[in-house]
Structure formats: C-alpha cells, structure tokens
Amino acid sequence: MNPFIVQSSFLVPPVFILLFFGVSAGLAFLIKEREEIYFYSGLSLFLTSLIYFLYYIIKSGFQQAYFESKADISYFIFSIPFFLFHIIQNEIKETNLGEKALSVKNE
Numbered sequence: 185m186n187p188f189i190v191q192s193s194f195l196v197p198p199v200f201i202l203l204f205f206g207v208s209a210g211l212a213f214l215i216k217e218r219e220e221i222y223f224y225s226g227l228s229l230f231l232t233s234l235i236y237f238l239y240y241i242i243k244s245g246f247q248q249a250y251f252e253s254k255a256d257i258s259y260f261i262f263s264i265p266f267f268l269f270h271i272i273q274n275e276i277k278e279t280n281l282g283e284k285a286l287s288v289k290n291e
Contacts, residue, residue: 196239200235200236200239203235204232204235207228207231207232207235208232211224211227211228211231212224219270219273219274219277220270222266222267222269222270222273223266223267225266226264226265226266226270227263229262229266230260230263230267232259233260233262233263234260236255236259237249237257239255240254240255241255
C-alpha cells in the first residue's frame with residue numbers, strides 16, 4: 185500500500201487531504217513568473233504542515249502537541265530547501281552574479 189495513504193490515515197482526517205490539495209491548487213494560481221514556482225512550492229508545504237500542526241494543537245492542546253511530541257514539527261523542514269533555493273535564485277538575479285559568472289566563464 186502507498187506509504188502516503190497509510191501515514192495520512194493516522195495523521196489527519198481525510199477531509200484535510202482535500203483542504204491540502206485546495207491550498208496547493210490555490211497557491212498555483214498565484215504564480216506569475218517561473219522563478220516563483222519554488223517559493224509557492226515551499227509555501228504550500230509550509231502551510232500544509234502548519235494546518236496539520238494547528239489541528240493537533242486544537243485536538244490535544246499545545247502542551248501535548250509541541251512538548252510531548254503529539255504533532256511532528258519536523259514536517260516544517262520539508263519547505264526549507266524550496267525557500268532557500270528561491271532566496272539564492274533572487275540574490276543571483278538581483279546582483280547579476282549569474283551574468284558575471286557567465287562572462288568570466290566565456291573569457
């Protein structure tokens with residue numbers, strides 16, 4: 185059986201899966217440039233983790249959810265590579281490092 189299906193049945197109610205797809209689809213419509221894909225992918229993962237975490241805070245309280253590891257906060261880490269790539273990509277674009285690197289390479 186698919187591990188995502190098995191794990192999702194333990195973590196959140198099935199109706200949340202539809203909410204997660206809705207969040208991802210909604211964010212996809214906000215993308216205006218190709219470079220924004222990574223930012224919105226990271227945001228989608230972050231919001232999905234946040235909804236999951238808030239669900240467990242409401243269900244079992246903050247003390248159990250956070251300090252007694254009822255909710256797994258390590259899911260927030262999944263969004264970090266997308267945000268970092270977006271930040272690096274913007275820095276290269278704004279400082280023209282990409283053009284400078286290409287001109288040095290071509291010389």
